[in-house]
Amino acid sequence: MSEKTNACIPPAALAGSMRDFRVPGGTDLLKRTQGFYEWQNLRRQSGLWPFSRATETGPDTVCWAQDDRGNKMHGVNFASQDYLSLSSHSAIKSVAKATIDRCGVHSAGSPALVGNTSYSIALERKIADFLQTEEVLLYPTGWAAGFGVVKGLVRSADHVVMDILSHSCLQEGASAATSNLHMFRHLDTDYCRNILTKIRAKDNENGILVVTEALFSMDSDTPDLSALQELCHEFNATLVVDVAHDLGNLGENGRGYLGMQDMLGKIDIVMGSFSKTFASNGGFIACRSRAVKEYLRFYSAPATFSNALSPIQSAIVLKAFEIVESLEGQALRSAMMANVLTLRHKLREVGLDYYGDPSAIVCVKMGSEGLARLVSKQLPELGLVANLVEFPAVPKGAARIRMQVMANHSEQNITNAVQILRTARQQAEIDLAAIGRPPRDRQGVAA
Numbered sequence: 001m002s003e004k005t006n007a008c009i010p011p012a013a014l015a016g017s018m019r020d021f022r023v024p025g026g027t028d029l030l031k032r033t034q035g036f037y038e039w040q041n042l043r044r045q046s047g048l049w050p051f052s053r054a055t056e057t058g059p060d061t062v063c064w065a066q067d068d069r070g071n072k073m074h075g076v077n078f079a080s081q082d083y084l085s086l087s088s089h090s091a092i093k094s095v096a097k098a099t100i101d102r103c104g105v106h107s108a109g110s111p112a113l114v115g116n117t118s119y120s121i122a123l124e125r126k127i128a129d130f131l132q133t134e135e136v137l138l139y140p141t142g143w144a145a146g147f148g149v150v151k152g153l154v155r156s157a158d159h160v161v162m163d164i165l166s167h168s169c170l171q172e173g174a175s176a177a178t179s180n181l182h183m184f185r186h187l188d189t190d191y192c193r194n195i196l197t198k199i200r201a202k203d204n205e206n207g208i209l210v211v212t213e214a215l216f217s218m219d220s221d222t223p224d225l226s227a228l229q230e231l232c233h234e235f236n237a238t239l240v241v242d243v244a245h246d247l248g249n250l251g252e253n254g255r256g257y258l259g260m261q262d263m264l265g266k267i268d269i270v271m272g273s274f275s276k277t278f279a280s281n282g283g284f285i286a287c288r289s290r291a292v293k294e295y296l297r298f299y300s301a302p303a304t305f306s307n308a309l310s311p312i313q314s315a316i317v318l319k320a321f322e323i324v325e326s327l328e329g330q331a332l333r334s335a336m337m338a339n340v341l342t343l344r345h346k347l348r349e350v351g352l353d354y355y356g357d358p359s360a361i362v363c364v365k366m367g368s369e370g371l372a373r374l375v376s377k378q379l380p381e382l383g384l385v386a387n388l389v390e391f392p393a394v395p396k397g398a399a400r401i402r403m404q405v406m407a408n409h410s411e412q413n414i415t416n417a418v419q420i421l422r423t424a425r426q427q428a429e430i431d432l433a434a435i436g437r438p439p440r441d442r443q444g445v446a447a
Contacts, residue, residue: 014370115308132265142273144302145283152300220356372399
Protein backbone atom coordinates (compact mmCIF):
# COMPACT_ATOMS: atom_id res chain seq x y z
CA MET A 1 0.00 0.00 0.00
CA SER A 2 1.44 3.34 -0.99
CA GLU A 3 1.55 6.39 1.25
CA LYS A 4 -0.97 8.03 -1.07
CA THR A 5 -3.36 5.12 -0.48
CA ASN A 6 -2.73 5.31 3.25
CA ALA A 7 -3.78 8.93 3.26
CA CYS A 8 -7.16 7.90 1.81
CA ILE A 9 -7.98 5.76 4.86
CA PRO A 10 -9.63 8.00 7.44
CA PRO A 11 -8.31 7.41 10.98
CA ALA A 12 -11.94 7.00 12.12
CA ALA A 13 -12.10 3.76 10.11
CA LEU A 14 -9.35 2.35 12.34
CA ALA A 15 -11.00 3.51 15.57
CA GLY A 16 -14.18 2.67 17.45
CA SER A 17 -15.99 -0.63 17.92
CA MET A 18 -19.43 -2.17 17.74
CA ARG A 19 -19.73 -1.61 21.48
CA ASP A 20 -20.08 2.11 20.77
CA PHE A 21 -23.45 1.56 19.09
CA ARG A 22 -24.97 -1.13 21.29
CA VAL A 23 -27.15 1.29 23.27
CA PRO A 24 -28.01 4.12 20.85
CA GLY A 25 -29.98 7.11 22.11
CA GLY A 26 -33.04 8.82 20.72
CA THR A 27 -36.75 8.19 20.44
CA ASP A 28 -36.81 6.96 16.85
CA LEU A 29 -35.92 3.27 16.98
CA LEU A 30 -35.23 3.11 13.25
CA LYS A 31 -33.33 6.36 12.81
CA ARG A 32 -30.95 5.64 15.66
CA THR A 33 -29.47 2.72 13.70
CA GLN A 34 -27.88 5.29 11.37
CA GLY A 35 -24.81 5.93 13.51
CA PHE A 36 -23.69 2.33 13.36
CA TYR A 37 -24.29 2.13 9.62
CA GLU A 38 -22.25 5.27 8.95
CA TRP A 39 -19.31 3.90 10.97
CA GLN A 40 -19.67 0.48 9.36
CA ASN A 41 -19.88 1.97 5.88
CA LEU A 42 -16.82 4.13 6.47
CA ARG A 43 -14.91 0.93 7.16
CA ARG A 44 -16.58 -0.79 4.20
CA GLN A 45 -15.63 1.98 1.76
CA SER A 46 -12.07 1.87 3.13
CA GLY A 47 -11.84 -1.88 2.58
CA LEU A 48 -11.78 -2.48 6.33
CA TRP A 49 -15.09 -4.30 6.83
CA PRO A 50 -14.32 -8.06 6.62
CA PHE A 51 -17.65 -9.38 7.90
CA SER A 52 -20.77 -10.82 6.20
CA ARG A 53 -18.79 -12.61 3.51
CA ALA A 54 -20.21 -15.49 1.48
CA THR A 55 -18.53 -18.55 0.01
CA GLU A 56 -19.32 -19.53 -3.56
CA THR A 57 -18.91 -23.33 -3.33
CA GLY A 58 -19.05 -24.15 0.37
CA PRO A 59 -16.36 -24.35 3.08
CA ASP A 60 -13.61 -26.04 1.07
CA THR A 61 -9.96 -25.73 2.07
CA VAL A 62 -9.49 -23.43 -0.93
CA CYS A 63 -12.55 -21.48 -2.00
CA TRP A 64 -14.08 -18.53 -3.81
CA ALA A 65 -15.85 -15.99 -1.64
CA GLN A 66 -17.21 -12.48 -1.89
CA ASP A 67 -17.61 -9.59 0.52
CA ASP A 68 -20.88 -7.77 1.14
CA ARG A 69 -20.15 -5.39 -1.73
CA GLY A 70 -19.86 -8.31 -4.16
CA ASN A 71 -16.06 -8.15 -4.50
CA LYS A 72 -14.69 -11.62 -5.30
CA MET A 73 -11.78 -13.23 -3.50
CA HIS A 74 -10.04 -16.58 -3.86
CA GLY A 75 -7.67 -18.24 -1.49
CA VAL A 76 -6.88 -20.85 1.10
CA ASN A 77 -9.76 -20.98 3.57
CA PHE A 78 -9.11 -20.78 7.31
CA ALA A 79 -12.39 -19.00 8.05
CA SER A 80 -14.87 -21.89 8.07
CA GLN A 81 -15.90 -24.10 10.99
CA ASP A 82 -15.65 -27.56 9.46
CA TYR A 83 -13.02 -29.07 11.69
CA LEU A 84 -13.11 -32.66 10.43
CA SER A 85 -13.93 -31.62 6.84
CA LEU A 86 -17.20 -33.54 7.00
CA SER A 87 -19.32 -31.00 5.11
CA SER A 88 -17.88 -32.31 1.83
CA HIS A 89 -17.58 -35.97 2.89
CA SER A 90 -19.06 -38.31 0.29
CA ALA A 91 -21.00 -40.36 2.85
CA ILE A 92 -22.52 -37.21 4.35
CA LYS A 93 -23.65 -35.99 0.94
CA SER A 94 -25.08 -39.41 0.07
CA VAL A 95 -27.11 -39.52 3.29
CA ALA A 96 -28.47 -36.02 2.64
CA LYS A 97 -29.64 -36.97 -0.86
CA ALA A 98 -31.20 -40.24 0.28
CA THR A 99 -33.04 -38.52 3.13
CA ILE A 100 -34.52 -35.95 0.75
CA ASP A 101 -35.86 -38.77 -1.40
CA ARG A 102 -37.40 -40.48 1.62
CA CYS A 103 -38.63 -37.58 3.79
CA GLY A 104 -38.51 -34.38 1.79
CA VAL A 105 -36.72 -31.31 3.11
CA HIS A 106 -38.80 -29.95 6.00
CA SER A 107 -39.71 -31.08 9.53
CA ALA A 108 -42.92 -29.00 9.37
CA GLY A 109 -43.41 -28.79 13.12
CA SER A 110 -41.83 -28.11 16.49
CA PRO A 111 -40.41 -30.90 18.69
CA ALA A 112 -43.39 -30.38 21.01
CA LEU A 113 -45.82 -31.25 18.21
CA VAL A 114 -45.13 -33.42 15.13
CA GLY A 115 -41.74 -32.03 14.09
CA ASN A 116 -39.69 -34.98 15.24
CA THR A 117 -38.66 -37.66 12.76
CA SER A 118 -37.23 -41.13 13.12
CA TYR A 119 -33.85 -39.53 12.39
CA SER A 120 -34.11 -36.97 15.20
CA ILE A 121 -35.26 -39.59 17.71
CA ALA A 122 -32.31 -41.82 16.73
CA LEU A 123 -29.95 -38.83 16.95
CA GLU A 124 -31.06 -38.02 20.49
CA ARG A 125 -30.32 -41.60 21.53
CA LYS A 126 -26.96 -41.57 19.72
CA ILE A 127 -25.79 -38.41 21.50
CA ALA A 128 -26.98 -39.65 24.88
CA ASP A 129 -24.99 -42.87 24.44
CA PHE A 130 -21.98 -40.96 23.11
CA LEU A 131 -21.92 -38.73 26.21
CA GLN A 132 -22.94 -41.51 28.64
CA THR A 133 -25.97 -39.57 29.80
CA GLU A 134 -29.66 -40.44 29.99
CA GLU A 135 -31.50 -37.94 27.80
CA VAL A 136 -30.95 -35.46 24.95
CA LEU A 137 -33.19 -32.74 23.51
CA LEU A 138 -32.44 -31.25 20.08
CA TYR A 139 -32.62 -27.55 19.16
CA PRO A 140 -32.73 -25.80 15.77
CA THR A 141 -29.32 -24.14 16.31
CA GLY A 142 -26.49 -24.28 18.81
CA TRP A 143 -27.27 -20.68 19.80
CA ALA A 144 -30.88 -21.66 20.53
CA ALA A 145 -29.68 -24.52 22.73
CA GLY A 146 -27.43 -22.25 24.79
CA PHE A 147 -30.02 -19.53 25.19
CA GLY A 148 -32.81 -22.05 25.70
CA VAL A 149 -31.26 -24.11 28.46
CA VAL A 150 -30.50 -21.05 30.61
CA LYS A 151 -33.81 -19.27 29.98
CA GLY A 152 -35.70 -22.56 30.31
CA LEU A 153 -34.35 -23.45 33.75
CA VAL A 154 -33.64 -20.11 35.45
CA ARG A 155 -36.36 -17.91 36.96
CA SER A 156 -36.13 -14.29 38.08
CA ALA A 157 -35.20 -15.05 41.70
CA ASP A 158 -32.52 -17.55 40.69
CA HIS A 159 -28.83 -16.82 40.07
CA VAL A 160 -26.52 -17.43 37.12
CA VAL A 161 -22.76 -17.62 37.82
CA MET A 162 -20.84 -17.57 34.56
CA ASP A 163 -17.28 -17.54 33.24
CA ILE A 164 -16.91 -14.05 31.81
CA LEU A 165 -15.85 -15.38 28.38
CA SER A 166 -18.88 -17.64 27.95
CA HIS A 167 -20.59 -17.53 24.57
CA SER A 168 -23.13 -14.88 23.61
CA CYS A 169 -26.00 -17.39 23.61
CA LEU A 170 -25.36 -18.23 27.25
CA GLN A 171 -24.96 -14.62 28.32
CA GLU A 172 -28.09 -13.53 26.46
CA GLY A 173 -30.06 -16.38 27.99
CA ALA A 174 -28.92 -15.39 31.47
CA SER A 175 -29.75 -11.71 30.93
CA ALA A 176 -33.23 -12.65 29.70
CA ALA A 177 -33.83 -14.96 32.67
CA THR A 178 -32.70 -13.01 35.73
CA SER A 179 -31.04 -9.83 36.96
CA ASN A 180 -28.97 -11.97 39.36
CA LEU A 181 -26.10 -12.48 36.93
CA HIS A 182 -22.61 -12.92 38.38
CA MET A 183 -19.49 -13.14 36.20
CA PHE A 184 -16.31 -14.81 37.44
CA ARG A 185 -12.80 -14.33 36.10
CA HIS A 186 -11.96 -16.59 33.19
CA LEU A 187 -11.09 -20.14 34.36
CA ASP A 188 -10.84 -18.93 37.99
CA THR A 189 -12.51 -21.61 40.12
CA ASP A 190 -11.59 -19.84 43.37
CA TYR A 191 -13.31 -16.67 42.15
CA CYS A 192 -16.37 -18.78 41.31
CA ARG A 193 -16.30 -20.24 44.81
CA ASN A 194 -16.25 -16.78 46.36
CA ILE A 195 -19.33 -15.79 44.38
CA LEU A 196 -21.18 -18.96 45.34
CA THR A 197 -20.25 -18.44 49.00
CA LYS A 198 -21.69 -14.91 48.97
CA ILE A 199 -24.87 -16.01 47.24
CA ARG A 200 -25.56 -18.87 49.64
CA ALA A 201 -24.80 -16.64 52.65
CA LYS A 202 -27.92 -14.66 51.69
CA ASP A 203 -30.05 -17.06 49.65
CA ASN A 204 -30.65 -20.72 50.40
CA GLU A 205 -34.04 -20.85 48.71
CA ASN A 206 -33.36 -20.19 45.02
CA GLY A 207 -31.42 -21.97 42.32
CA ILE A 208 -27.93 -21.30 41.00
CA LEU A 209 -26.81 -22.18 37.47
CA VAL A 210 -23.03 -22.21 36.92
CA VAL A 211 -22.06 -21.86 33.26
CA THR A 212 -18.77 -22.53 31.47
CA GLU A 213 -17.37 -23.97 28.24
CA ALA A 214 -15.25 -27.06 27.73
CA LEU A 215 -13.16 -25.18 25.14
CA PHE A 216 -13.25 -21.41 24.84
CA SER A 217 -12.90 -20.60 21.18
CA MET A 218 -11.28 -17.17 21.41
CA ASP A 219 -8.48 -18.20 23.78
CA SER A 220 -8.40 -21.97 23.09
CA ASP A 221 -8.29 -22.95 26.77
CA THR A 222 -10.35 -25.10 29.11
CA PRO A 223 -11.47 -25.10 32.77
CA ASP A 224 -11.11 -27.78 35.41
CA LEU A 225 -14.51 -29.39 34.86
CA SER A 226 -14.25 -31.76 37.81
CA ALA A 227 -13.51 -28.91 40.22
CA LEU A 228 -16.45 -26.90 38.92
CA GLN A 229 -18.84 -29.86 39.20
CA GLU A 230 -17.68 -30.57 42.76
CA LEU A 231 -18.18 -26.89 43.57
CA CYS A 232 -21.74 -27.08 42.28
CA HIS A 233 -22.44 -30.12 44.43
CA GLU A 234 -21.07 -28.30 47.48
CA PHE A 235 -23.27 -25.22 46.98
CA ASN A 236 -26.38 -26.99 45.66
CA ALA A 237 -25.90 -25.47 42.21
CA THR A 238 -26.27 -26.88 38.69
CA LEU A 239 -23.45 -26.92 36.14
CA VAL A 240 -23.90 -26.33 32.39
CA VAL A 241 -20.92 -27.02 30.09
CA ASP A 242 -20.87 -25.91 26.44
CA VAL A 243 -18.96 -28.42 24.29
CA ALA A 244 -19.54 -26.76 20.90
CA HIS A 245 -15.90 -26.48 19.86
CA ASP A 246 -14.28 -29.69 21.16
CA LEU A 247 -16.89 -32.43 20.90
CA GLY A 248 -16.13 -34.85 18.08
CA ASN A 249 -12.78 -33.38 17.08
CA LEU A 250 -10.60 -33.60 20.21
CA GLY A 251 -9.56 -36.59 22.25
CA GLU A 252 -8.69 -40.08 21.10
CA ASN A 253 -12.35 -41.11 20.95
CA GLY A 254 -13.79 -37.71 20.02
CA ARG A 255 -15.39 -37.01 23.40
CA GLY A 256 -13.50 -33.74 23.75
CA TYR A 257 -12.54 -32.42 27.15
CA LEU A 258 -15.35 -34.33 28.86
CA GLY A 259 -13.54 -37.49 27.85
CA MET A 260 -10.03 -36.17 28.41
CA GLN A 261 -10.95 -35.01 31.94
CA ASP A 262 -12.87 -38.22 32.75
CA MET A 263 -16.16 -36.33 33.13
CA LEU A 264 -18.41 -38.28 30.76
CA GLY A 265 -21.80 -38.78 32.41
CA LYS A 266 -20.77 -36.67 35.40
CA ILE A 267 -21.75 -33.16 34.29
CA ASP A 268 -25.25 -31.97 35.23
CA ILE A 269 -26.07 -30.54 31.81
CA VAL A 270 -24.06 -30.59 28.58
CA MET A 271 -24.92 -28.21 25.75
CA GLY A 272 -23.49 -28.48 22.25
CA SER A 273 -23.68 -27.46 18.61
CA PHE A 274 -23.47 -29.44 15.38
CA SER A 275 -22.10 -26.56 13.30
CA LYS A 276 -18.39 -26.97 14.09
CA THR A 277 -17.73 -30.68 13.62
CA PHE A 278 -20.95 -32.41 12.59
CA ALA A 279 -21.62 -30.80 9.18
CA SER A 280 -24.97 -29.24 9.99
CA ASN A 281 -26.84 -26.56 11.88
CA GLY A 282 -28.49 -27.53 15.14
CA GLY A 283 -27.71 -28.05 18.80
CA PHE A 284 -28.59 -30.19 21.80
CA ILE A 285 -28.97 -30.36 25.54
CA ALA A 286 -27.87 -33.56 27.31
CA CYS A 287 -29.19 -34.16 30.81
CA ARG A 288 -29.48 -36.93 33.38
CA SER A 289 -33.24 -37.23 33.73
CA ARG A 290 -36.35 -37.48 31.58
CA ALA A 291 -37.95 -34.85 33.81
CA VAL A 292 -35.40 -32.21 32.79
CA LYS A 293 -35.78 -33.08 29.11
CA GLU A 294 -39.57 -32.87 29.17
CA TYR A 295 -39.53 -29.63 31.12
CA LEU A 296 -37.20 -28.02 28.58
CA ARG A 297 -39.24 -29.35 25.67
CA PHE A 298 -42.23 -27.32 26.90
CA TYR A 299 -40.64 -24.42 28.85
CA SER A 300 -37.56 -23.66 26.73
CA ALA A 301 -39.03 -21.43 24.03
CA PRO A 302 -36.46 -22.11 21.26
CA ALA A 303 -37.39 -25.80 21.46
CA THR A 304 -41.11 -25.34 21.96
CA PHE A 305 -41.76 -22.62 19.40
CA SER A 306 -39.21 -23.34 16.66
CA ASN A 307 -39.44 -25.91 13.93
CA ALA A 308 -37.49 -29.04 14.69
CA LEU A 309 -34.34 -29.96 12.80
CA SER A 310 -35.15 -31.02 9.27
CA PRO A 311 -34.87 -34.76 8.55
CA ILE A 312 -31.86 -33.94 6.36
CA GLN A 313 -30.06 -32.20 9.23
CA SER A 314 -30.80 -35.00 11.68
CA ALA A 315 -29.65 -37.66 9.23
CA ILE A 316 -26.46 -35.76 8.45
CA VAL A 317 -25.54 -35.35 12.12
CA LEU A 318 -26.37 -38.99 12.83
CA LYS A 319 -24.01 -40.03 10.02
CA ALA A 320 -21.36 -37.59 11.27
CA PHE A 321 -21.47 -39.19 14.74
CA GLU A 322 -21.04 -42.57 13.07
CA ILE A 323 -17.93 -41.31 11.28
CA VAL A 324 -16.59 -39.65 14.44
CA GLU A 325 -16.82 -42.97 16.31
CA SER A 326 -15.10 -44.92 13.53
CA LEU A 327 -11.43 -45.52 12.70
CA GLU A 328 -11.87 -42.94 9.95
CA GLY A 329 -12.96 -40.41 12.56
CA GLN A 330 -9.86 -41.15 14.59
CA ALA A 331 -7.74 -40.60 11.47
CA LEU A 332 -9.50 -37.32 10.73
CA ARG A 333 -8.88 -36.08 14.29
CA SER A 334 -5.22 -37.03 13.96
CA ALA A 335 -4.96 -35.19 10.64
CA MET A 336 -6.64 -32.10 12.08
CA MET A 337 -4.35 -32.03 15.12
CA ALA A 338 -1.27 -32.55 12.95
CA ASN A 339 -2.36 -29.52 10.94
CA VAL A 340 -2.94 -27.53 14.12
CA LEU A 341 0.54 -28.29 15.41
CA THR A 342 2.11 -27.54 12.02
CA LEU A 343 0.32 -24.19 11.83
CA ARG A 344 1.39 -23.21 15.35
CA HIS A 345 5.01 -24.23 14.62
CA LYS A 346 5.17 -22.31 11.34
CA LEU A 347 3.64 -19.20 12.92
CA ARG A 348 6.32 -19.19 15.61
CA GLU A 349 9.01 -19.67 12.97
CA VAL A 350 8.04 -16.36 11.32
CA GLY A 351 7.68 -14.47 14.59
CA LEU A 352 3.89 -14.63 14.99
CA ASP A 353 2.28 -15.69 18.26
CA TYR A 354 -1.10 -17.21 19.13
CA TYR A 355 -3.37 -17.89 22.07
CA GLY A 356 -4.05 -21.04 24.05
CA ASP A 357 -3.61 -24.77 23.77
CA PRO A 358 -3.70 -26.86 20.57
CA SER A 359 -7.20 -27.02 19.10
CA ALA A 360 -8.88 -26.38 15.77
CA ILE A 361 -8.93 -22.67 16.63
CA VAL A 362 -5.58 -20.92 16.30
CA CYS A 363 -6.04 -17.23 17.10
CA VAL A 364 -3.04 -15.25 15.87
CA LYS A 365 -2.17 -12.23 18.01
CA MET A 366 -2.34 -8.83 16.32
CA GLY A 367 -2.80 -6.30 19.13
CA SER A 368 -4.44 -3.00 18.28
CA GLU A 369 -7.71 -2.90 16.39
CA GLY A 370 -6.24 -0.54 13.80
CA LEU A 371 -3.33 -2.84 13.00
CA ALA A 372 -5.57 -5.91 12.89
CA ARG A 373 -7.97 -4.19 10.47
CA LEU A 374 -5.14 -3.30 8.14
CA VAL A 375 -3.88 -6.90 8.25
CA SER A 376 -7.38 -8.22 7.56
CA LYS A 377 -7.77 -5.81 4.62
CA GLN A 378 -4.81 -7.37 2.83
CA LEU A 379 -5.56 -11.05 3.39
CA PRO A 380 -8.07 -11.54 0.53
CA GLU A 381 -5.77 -9.70 -1.90
CA LEU A 382 -2.92 -12.03 -0.90
CA GLY A 383 -5.01 -15.22 -1.08
CA LEU A 384 -6.14 -16.00 2.48
CA VAL A 385 -9.69 -16.16 3.80
CA ALA A 386 -9.60 -15.75 7.60
CA ASN A 387 -11.66 -13.94 10.22
CA LEU A 388 -10.82 -10.77 12.10
CA VAL A 389 -11.86 -10.80 15.76
CA GLU A 390 -11.81 -7.50 17.63
CA PHE A 391 -13.27 -5.72 20.65
CA PRO A 392 -15.84 -6.28 22.12
CA ALA A 393 -15.64 -9.97 21.16
CA VAL A 394 -12.16 -9.94 22.75
CA PRO A 395 -10.50 -7.41 25.09
CA LYS A 396 -9.55 -4.04 23.66
CA GLY A 397 -6.03 -4.10 22.26
CA ALA A 398 -6.13 -7.90 21.89
CA ALA A 399 -7.45 -8.16 18.33
CA ARG A 400 -6.57 -11.32 16.47
CA ILE A 401 -6.91 -13.21 13.21
CA ARG A 402 -8.82 -16.40 13.97
CA MET A 403 -7.54 -19.36 11.97
CA GLN A 404 -9.88 -22.37 11.94
CA VAL A 405 -8.12 -25.55 10.95
CA MET A 406 -9.64 -28.44 8.99
CA ALA A 407 -8.53 -32.06 8.68
CA ASN A 408 -8.25 -31.69 4.90
CA HIS A 409 -5.91 -28.69 4.91
CA SER A 410 -2.65 -29.60 3.21
CA GLU A 411 0.78 -28.61 4.48
CA GLN A 412 1.05 -26.29 1.48
CA ASN A 413 -2.21 -24.61 2.50
CA ILE A 414 -0.72 -23.97 5.92
CA THR A 415 2.60 -22.74 4.56
CA ASN A 416 0.84 -20.32 2.20
CA ALA A 417 -1.40 -19.02 4.97
CA VAL A 418 1.51 -18.34 7.32
CA GLN A 419 3.54 -16.54 4.66
CA ILE A 420 0.52 -14.39 3.79
CA LEU A 421 -0.06 -13.53 7.44
CA ARG A 422 3.57 -12.53 7.89
CA THR A 423 3.54 -10.36 4.75
CA ALA A 424 0.24 -8.74 5.73
CA ARG A 425 1.46 -8.02 9.27
CA GLN A 426 4.70 -6.45 8.07
CA GLN A 427 2.92 -4.25 5.54
CA ALA A 428 0.21 -3.29 8.03
CA GLU A 429 2.81 -2.00 10.47
CA ILE A 430 4.22 0.24 7.74
CA ASP A 431 0.74 1.36 6.68
CA LEU A 432 -0.37 2.15 10.23
CA ALA A 433 2.66 4.34 10.77
CA ALA A 434 1.93 6.22 7.53
CA ILE A 435 -1.78 6.85 8.12
CA GLY A 436 -2.32 10.32 9.46
CA ARG A 437 1.20 11.41 8.56
CA PRO A 438 1.07 14.85 6.88
CA PRO A 439 1.49 14.67 3.08
CA ARG A 440 4.85 15.89 1.78
CA ASP A 441 5.78 17.91 -1.28
CA ARG A 442 8.34 16.81 -3.81
CA GLN A 443 11.16 18.21 -1.66
CA GLY A 444 9.99 16.08 1.28
CA VAL A 445 8.64 19.05 3.23
CA ALA A 446 5.40 18.53 5.14
CA ALA A 447 2.53 20.49 3.60
